[in-house]
Amino acid sequence: MSRQLRLNAFLHDTGHHEASWRHPDSSVERIGDVTWWQGLARKAEEAKLDAVFLADGPAWWGTGHRPANQFEPITLLTALAAATERIGLIATASTTFYEPYNLARLFASLDQISGGRAGWNIVTTFSEEAAHNFGLDGVPSNEERYERAQEFVDVVDKLWDSWEDDAVLADRESGVHTLEGKVHRIDHRGTYLNVRGPFSAPRPPQGRPVHIQAGSSNHGRAFAARNAEAIFTAHQTLGDAQAFYADIKAQALSFGRNPREVLVLPGISPFIGDTPAEAEEKFRYFNELTVPEYGLKQLEGFAGVSLRHLDLDEPVPAELFGGAGNVLDNERSRKQVVANIVERENPTVRQLLHRLAGGRGHNVVHGTPVQVADTIQEWFEQGAADGFNVMPPLYPQLLDDFTSKVVPILQDRGLFRTEYDGTTLREHYGLPRPESQYATPLPAAANA
Numbered sequence: 001m002s003r004q005l006r007l008n009a010f011l012h013d014t015g016h017h018e019a020s021w022r023h024p025d026s027s028v029e030r031i032g033d034v035t036w037w038q039g040l041a042r043k044a045e046e047a048k049l050d051a052v053f054l055a056d057g058p059a060w061w062g063t064g065h066r067p068a069n070q071f072e073p074i075t076l077l078t079a080l081a082a083a084t085e086r087i088g089l090i091a092t093a094s095t096t097f098y099e100p101y102n103l104a105r106l107f108a109s110l111d112q113i114s115g116g117r118a119g120w121n122i123v124t125t126f127s128e129e130a131a132h133n134f135g136l137d138g139v140p141s142n143e144e145r146y147e148r149a150q151e152f153v154d155v156v157d158k159l160w161d162s163w164e165d166d167a168v169l170a171d172r173e174s175g176v177h178t179l180e181g182k183v184h185r186i187d188h189r190g191t192y193l194n195v196r197g198p199f200s201a202p203r204p205p206q207g208r209p210v211h212i213q214a215g216s217s218n219h220g221r222a223f224a225a226r227n228a229e230a231i232f233t234a235h236q237t238l239g240d241a242q243a244f245y246a247d248i249k250a251q252a253l254s255f256g257r258n259p260r261e262v263l264v265l266p267g268i269s270p271f272i273g274d275t276p277a278e279a280e281e282k283f284r285y286f287n288e289l290t291v292p293e294y295g296l297k298q299l300e301g302f303a304g305v306s307l308r309h310l311d312l313d314e315p316v317p318a319e320l321f322g323g324a325g326n327v328l329d330n331e332r333s334r335k336q337v338v339a340n341i342v343e344r345e346n347p348t349v350r351q352l353l354h355r356l357a358g359g360r361g362h363n364v365v366h367g368t369p370v371q372v373a374d375t376i377q378e379w380f381e382q383g384a385a386d387g388f389n390v391m392p393p394l395y396p397q398l399l400d401d402f403t404s405k406v407v408p409i410l411q412d413r414g415l416f417r418t419e420y421d422g423t424t425l426r427e428h429y430g431l432p433r434p435e436s437q438y439a440t441p442l443p444a445a446a447n448a
Contacts, residue, residue: 002414004415004417005376005415006263006265006386006388006428007049007388007407007416008053008090008265008389009040009043009051009052009053009390010052010055010390011041011053011395012391012395013028013031013067013395014027014028014067015395015398016358016360016362016391016393017269017286017359018066018290018298018358018360019286019289019291020395021067022289023286023289023394027396031070034071034076034079037076037079037080038082038083038084039396040399042083042084043399043403044399044403045084045085045086047403047404048416049087049390050087050387050428051089051119051428052077052080052088052089053121053389054071054090054091054092055073055092056069056072056073056091056093057069057130058097058130059127059129059132060129063293065291073092073093074091074106074107077089077090077091077110077114077118078110078113078114081117085423086420086423086428088117088118088119088424088428088429089110089117089118089119089425090121090425091107091110091118092123092214093120093122094130095122095124095149095152096125096131096134096140096145096148096149097125097131100156100195101159101195103120103156104156104159105200105201107120108160108199108201108204110209111205111209112205115205115424116204116206118206118209118210119211119212119425120209120211121212121213121214122153122227122228124146126139127139145219146220146223147191148192148193149223151191151193152193153227155193157208158186158195158197159186159195161437162183162184162185162199162438163198163202163203163436164182164184164203164436164439165207165435165436165439167179167183184197185198203436205424206424206425207433207435207436208434209425210425210426210429212228213228213230213231213232214231216233216234216244216336221244221247221248221251225248225252225255226257228262229429229431230264230429231264232265233264233265233266233267234266234337234360234361234363235337236337236341236344236363237340237344238378238379238384240340242382242383245383245384245385248264261431263387263429264385264386265386265389266379266384266389267359267388267389267391268362268375269359269362269391269392269393270364270365270366270372270401270406271286271358271365271366271367271398272369272398272401272406273366273368275368276366276367276371279367279368282393283366286393286394287354287357287358290357292312292353295353295356295357296308296353298360299356303321303335303338305338307349307352310349311349312348312350312353314348315346316347316352318346320342321335321338321339337361341356362389369409372402373410373413376406376410380415
């Protein structure tokens with residue numbers, strides 16, 4: 001089979017446009033209803049998408065201009081697992097605020113309940129607001145967060161691997177359920193973590209839930225190239241996406257990994273219309289609903305830059321971003337995305353806020369179904385993406401537009417599946433099931 005696109009539905013309350021909840025067709029009254037979320041997951045599964053994905057921010061951002069995040073992701077995905085059969089289930093969890101044993105149990109449980117559909121989006125979290133909710137005075141430095149994250153992932157993998165795949169005998173006659181010699185203490189003592197193990201349950205169905213990462217800073221790229229099996233990233237242009245893609249694949253190879261087993265999945269937020277004018281009008285209408293105060297606060301949060309001293313219709317000075325526009329050399333990835341927009345387009349403050357309102361720095365496209373499919377195909381075939389994290393501006397309407405109008409075009413072009421070939425997220429992504437690092441080697445005679 002030829003190389004296939006990987007497509008996730010990034011679920012985000014009423015939609016990814018910051019003003020989506022104000023749209024007259026929004027479902028803002030239902031975002032606390034788990035059956036509404038289950039319906040979204042079923043829609044994505046009917047279209048044969050690879051996975052649904054949930055971000056997380058364990059804090060309230062102190063603004064009343066957007067609905068709060070009502071559900072913890074792993075809990076919600078467990079409810080979605082019961083309402084679906086095949087689609088992958090990816091949750092975000094922070095290595096800064098969790099303890100590895102608890103996190104390993106949560107994801108192993110999700111993987112078991114779903115029959116092997118779990119994915120872990122590994123983040124380090126730079127939010128001071130979140131840190132204060134976990135007893136910290138602030139977040140550690142970027143470098144220290146990623147050092148802890150590496151040790152954290154190593155420990156979680158050891159815990160999942162600590163039961164060999166054939167450790168469970170379940171022999172009623174002998175009374176032996178588990179072969180104790182195939183269950184291993186990990187005895188980890190490190191810089192940040194001390195965990196004895198072994199894990200308290202058999203190895204998850206996928207061996208390990210799929211590792212996903214969503215940072216594009218210098219530290220984030222190196223961490224992803226070493227650990228991630230899929231990478232969520234934000235790019236505005238084909239050229240930037242190609243540079244990131246090539247860098248990640250090269251770094252993965254330098255760690256001795258197969259670059260084909262490191263999937264790069266940029267975000268895309270599509271406004272789809274039957275004509276280009278209709279799509280453009282949708283984009284314009286959503287932006288009329290925005291509240292500048294919210295956009296300014298968002299910008300300060302993820303780019304670390306304030307524009308409050310400027311008039312909304314005043315051009316944004318490029319020097320505010322201090323040359324952060326280099327996609328391959330930056331310490332704050334989303335700041336780099338915004339810097340590139342400013343350098344390339346010279347927008348006013350209002351125009352910049354509108355550019356970011358639909359996807360927080362991810363690529364916002366507006367056009368016909370064919371035009372959106374063309375963009376996806378171009379990035380896929382020109383070394384910029386292995387697939388996409390699809391971020392509809394409004395749920396469920398613009399998810400419906402994507403699945404009913406764009407997906408069939410991609411299927412007709414032979415770029416995307418018409419049926420699932422497997423049952424696990426690893427199978428959807430074309431990834432191998434890893435062997436336990438504690439697996440007992442076969443005797444030489446057996447190998448021969």
